[in-house]
Amino acid sequence: SGESGDSEGETYTVATDNNFVPFEFMDEESGEMQGFDIDLIKAVADEAGFNVEIESMKFDGVVAGMQSGRYDIGIAGMTITEERKETIDFSDPYYDxxxxxxxxxxxxxxxxxxxxxxxxxxxxxxxxxxxxxxxxxxxxxxxxxxxxxxxxxxxxxxxxxxxxxxxxxxxxxxxxxxxxxxxxxxxxxxxEQYGIAFPKDSELVEDVNEALQTLIDNGTYDDIYEEWFGE
Ligand code: ARG
The missing domain is CATH 3.40.190.10 (Periplasmic binding protein-like II)
Structure with a gap:
């Protein structure tokens, strides 16, 4: 697990997968999770004014962790599906x-x-x-x-x-x-489209959507995209 952010805001737990290149995977040298999803959720947190504590697990655990409300946020290249939407909330799509x-x-x-x-x-x-x-x-x-x-x-x-x-x-x-x-x-x-996941009726959805849109508009999203996917 790793903490990130230096704002005065709340700290939220983020569930992610342990190996889904290049979205989330372990950097052997630092022992920290890295990847597109990790950079994106840290940028969202900075923009929205909260801190994140990242925990990696099996993908099924991320889905289950949203359903049980054990974690505040989930980001794991998770596809927005009608079936999941019955038990989980999603942000606007962030990746095609x-x-x-x-x-x-x-x-x-x-x-x-x-x-x-x-x-x-x-x-x-x-x-x-x-x-x-x-x-x-x-x-x-x-x-x-x-x-x-x-x-x-x-x-x-x-x-x-x-x-x-x-x-x-x-x-x-x-x-x-x-x-x-x-x-x-x-x-x-x-x-398919990926969305950031939340327990049902989370109050964070709106803030995260707003921050996501800002990052798209101000070029931060493109910078992160280029770093992991080139061009
Ligand atoms: N997009 C697919 C899904 O949502 C696979 C996601 C796998 N993600 C991962 N972090 N292993 O079912």
């Missing part, structure tokens, strides 16, 4: 994402989602990819993992035929951590 397939760099057989029948397809449990595969590809063999890196590793070792996950994470992993061994297959499958 989507789902995509990754396969072995030498795989010529799977070129789109049309080729998934009978294939072993991995993803992380509790995510929109899990829902997408079970709803759209009942003839694929869905295998869920507690962390996505385990799925990527099983793909690299040939135990899986494909992994489905969020476009920015797949692309970042393919380009930085699996260069030459994995590639994306096909187009973006389902457009």
């Amino acid at each position: 994402a989507g789902l995509i397939l990754a396969v072995d760099a030498s795989n010529e057989e799977i070129t789109s989602e049309e080729d998934l029948a009978g294939k072993k397809v991995g993803t992380r449990s509790g995510t929109t990819s899990e829902t997408y595969i079970s709803e759209n590809h009942p003839d694929a063999e869905l295998i869920t993992f507690p962390g996505i890196v385990e799925a990527y590793m099983d793909l690299e070792s040939g135990r899986l035929d494909a992994v489905m996950y969020d476009v920015p994470n797949v692309k970042y992993y393919v380009n930085n951590d699996a260069e030459g061994t994995l590639k994306t297959a096909g187009d973006t499958l389902q457009g």
